[in-house]
Amino acid sequence: MNQPIDSEPQEAREHPSAQLLRMERLPHVWCPGCGIGTVVKCYATALENSGIDLDKAAVVSGIGCSGRVAGYMRLDAFHTTHGRAIPFATGLKLGRPELFVSVISGDGDLVGIGGNHFIHAARRNMDLLVILINNFIYGMTGGQNAPTTPLEAKSSTMPFGNFEEPFNLPHLAASSGAPYVARWTCLHIRRLTWAIEEAIERRGFRFIEVIAPCPTLYSRLNKLGTGLSEMRFYHDNAEIKHGCDTRELDIGFHTEIVCGKFVDEERPTFLDLKDEHYRKRLGDRYIPMPPEGGMIHA
Amino acid sequence: MRADPTGVLTGAHFLDGDYACGEGAMAAGCRFVAGYPITPSTEVIERIARRFPDMGGTFIQMEDELASMAAVVGAAWTGTKSLTVTSGPGFSLMMENIGLAAMMETPCVVVNVQRGGPSTGLPTMVGQADVMQARWGSHGDYELIAVCPQSPQEAFDLTVEAFNLSEIYRVPALVMMDECVGHMTEKVVIPEAEDIEVIPRELTAQPPEDYQPYATNGRPIPEFVRAGDGYRFHTTGLTHDERGYPVMSSECQETCVRRLVEKIREHTDEIVRFEEDGVEQADIVVVAYGITARVARMATEMARQRGISVGFLRLVTLWPFPEKRIRDLAETVKGFVVPEINYGQMVLEVERCAAGKAASWLVPHGGGGVHEPETIVETIMEAAR
Numbered sequence: 001m002n003q004p005i006d007s008e009p010q011e012a013r014e015h016p017s018a019q020l021l022r023m024e025r026l027p028h029v030w031c032p033g034c035g036i037g038t039v040v041k042c043y044a045t046a047l048e049n050s051g052i053d054l055d056k057a058a059v060v061s062g063i064g065c066s067g068r069v070a071g072y073m074r075l076d077a078f079h080t081t082h083g084r085a086i087p088f089a090t091g092l093k094l095g096r097p098e099l100f101v102s103v104i105s106g107d108g109d110l111v112g113i114g115g116n117h118f119i120h121a122a123r124r125n126m127d128l129l130v131i132l133i134n135n136f137i138y139g140m141t142g143g144q145n146a147p148t149t150p151l152e153a154k155s156s157t158m159p160f161g162n163f164e165e166p167f168n169l170p171h172l173a174a175s176s177g178a179p180y181v182a183r184w185t186c187l188h189i190r191r192l193t194w195a196i197e198e199a200i201e202r203r204g205f206r207f208i209e210v211i212a213p214c215p216t217l218y219s220r221l222n223k224l225g226t227g228l229s230e231m232r233f234y235h236d237n238a239e240i241k242h243g244c245d246t247r248e249l250d251i252g253f254h255t256e257i258v259c260g261k262f263v264d265e266e267r268p269t270f271l272d273l274k275d276e277h278y279r280k281r282l283g284d285r286y287i288p289m290p291p292e293g294g295m296i297h298a
Numbered sequence: 299m300r301a302d303p304t305g306v307l308t309g310a311h312f313l314d315g316d317y318a319c320g321e322g323a324m325a326a327g328c329r330f331v332a333g334y335p336i337t338p339s340t341e342v343i344e345r346i347a348r349r350f351p352d353m354g355g356t357f358i359q360m361e362d363e364l365a366s367m368a369a370v371v372g373a374a375w376t377g378t379k380s381l382t383v384t385s386g387p388g389f390s391l392m393m394e395n396i397g398l399a400a401m402m403e404t405p406c407v408v409v410n411v412q413r414g415g416p417s418t419g420l421p422t423m424v425g426q427a428d429v430m431q432a433r434w435g436s437h438g439d440y441e442l443i444a445v446c447p448q449s450p451q452e453a454f455d456l457t458v459e460a461f462n463l464s465e466i467y468r469v470p471a472l473v474m475m476d477e478c479v480g481h482m483t484e485k486v487v488i489p490e491a492e493d494i495e496v497i498p499r500e501l502t503a504q505p506p507e508d509y510q511p512y513a514t515n516g517r518p519i520p521e522f523v524r525a526g527d528g529y530r531f532h533t534t535g536l537t538h539d540e541r542g543y544p545v546m547s548s549e550c551q552e553t554c555v556r557r558l559v560e561k562i563r564e565h566t567d568e569i570v571r572f573e574e575d576g577v578e579q580a581d582i583v584v585v586a587y588g589i590t591a592r593v594a595r596m597a598t599e600m601a602r603q604r605g606i607s608v609g610f611l612r613l614v615t616l617w618p619f620p621e622k623r624i625r626d627l628a629e630t631v632k633g634f635v636v637p638e639i640n641y642g643q644m645v646l647e648v649e650r651c652a653a654g655k656a657a658s659w660l661v662p663h664g665g666g667g668v669h670e671p672e673t674i675v676e677t678i679m680e681a682a683r
Contacts, residue, residue, distance in 0.1 A: 022532070022543075025543060055526065055527070055528035055530070056526050058525045058526070060372070070532070071532060071534065071543070071544065074530050075530055076375075076525040076526065076529065076530060076531060077530075077531070077532045077533075078372070078375070078532075078533055078534075079532070079533070079534035079535065079536065079544075080368065080371075080372075080398060080535060081368065081394055081395055081398050081535055083364075084364060084365070084368035084394075084395060084398075086365075087332075087360060087364070087365035087366075087368035087369045087372070088368045088369065088371060088372035089372060090332075090358070090360075090365075090368075090369045090372065091330065091332065091368065091369035091370060091371065091372025091373035091374070091375075091376075091380070092372040092373065092375060092376055092525055094330060094356045094358060094369070094373060095330050095356075095372065095373030095374070095375070095376030095377070095378040095380065096376035096377070096378065096524070096525060096526050098526065099376070099525060099526050116361050116362060116365070117361060117364075117365050117368075120360075120361040120365070270358075274356070278351045282351055282352075285351070285352060286351050286352075287304075287351065287352060287353060287354040288354060289329065289354050289355065289356045290354060292526075293376045293377055293378050293524070293526070294329030294330055294354060294355060294356070294373075294376070294377075294378035294379070295329075295376070295377030295378055295379075295499055295524065296302045296327045296329070296379075296498065296499075
């Protein structure tokens, strides 16, 4: 906001999420109008509101624009290889079960190159919070086609428009077994923050898709204007339908975006099942991995 | 430190190399294994899957080898000693995350029970053609450690050793077994836990406010932390500074990558292990490793009986390579004979270190079996001529 010239100079205030951000690394790499920063803020706010022990929170990202999120979070933070954030996070969770492990990465990373891990982690109900930032395109490499690019939308490798059917991600997650599935856009700051807070309280493979503008590539290639115009589009075309059948959540080229919480169930996690199963089969013989992990001290 | 007794199956056993390798991992304190079944390595994870519930370990069968290796690197950052096991095609898939482990300086162990390649090759039959891939398989410059057992007993011993070396140098350590050793059943003596030397994961004593994940403070290797202890650290596969933050510059690349290379190169003498017999006055020295070392040992005896002056050198560590030793021997011997189950891999190292001062003779074998000792003897005789 512009400041009237005759008003008292305001003191420089700390960023409200400074405790959770690596302020020394700012400014970040994301373009003006990009939606990723919004997701970071919502995630940070949700973590703070949740009251969980943040010393026990780890965040993992893969590669790409959204793959840079972990690098700005003041948590135990891992910037890993392309597509492998979910299996890396699986190792963290199983190596020290008391950790709260989040994966924040992009559509190309998590369901393009990493798609196999996505469905298997959902199938196993691995105890991970997965936030997928979907900008419909490969941003970091310059606007190539993604497994989420809507039909007819242009990308640098589909210069005449995309003819490949994109994934419907909430449906993919739900049909793979995810017990918590939601979708929001970068415009839905409060609802997204609440969704992340709620997902933190749940257990198992929790999946939140966030639709985000990419003004530099997706919008430019498709003549959609600035990041702000995309936010206006979300305002006018996002429809909230909680509990909507996930089969009806396809996203077309600049068509309605259905948002909301679609799945919220309880299902035992991988570690619940492992412990329960071995206790039943092996009785007292079974020694579970201690919550603090398998590091042997003595 | 002595091994934790819960993982140690003390006693004399009749085990194959794969099982012995699994026992070695558990004795070394490994409590996380992620793997994907692949012949001829699968028995290692089968053994572990059966034994882990008794000792607080977690085994997970991942969806592929990419995931297995990524999970191992993740678990290693919780302080839990971690392992994966594979063979040729899976080893190829693991390469990218072996590079991530090298870049993040993550201690972990990868077992490759080598079969014939390339591609699907000979799934159930022996090969030794992944030894250069072990050294150079992931892109970019890095160093790691690879050991090579010749027997089930050594599959146990060297797996423990691989865990120890990976802890000391914070590198992925590879156990480059082969199908013959993996599927060969012999007597394996597992010592009492108190007689097994184990290097524990050592965590920094610095408080979080002073700690930087890649600050070496004059030492070759930075101090470790694990996730969940309040350090709020950052690590990345990107070129990074002492804080673990990405820096895209040739200066940072120089500092970061040079140390990855030098932390091993400058400690080669402490890491390298080999065995020799009668090399000092020999005209010819046979250099071999893994199952081929056992065949070559016999060929050496046969050549000696035919009056040829032959010494024998067995590589226990493949990487780093015993460069100095080969260079010194090249001053006195006439030639090196290198039998291996490939079309010439470690012979290139021997040749490089011999630097034209002694000849190098490859005795190739395409895989699917071991050399006939007589074939090696023929080359020895030819080299001695």
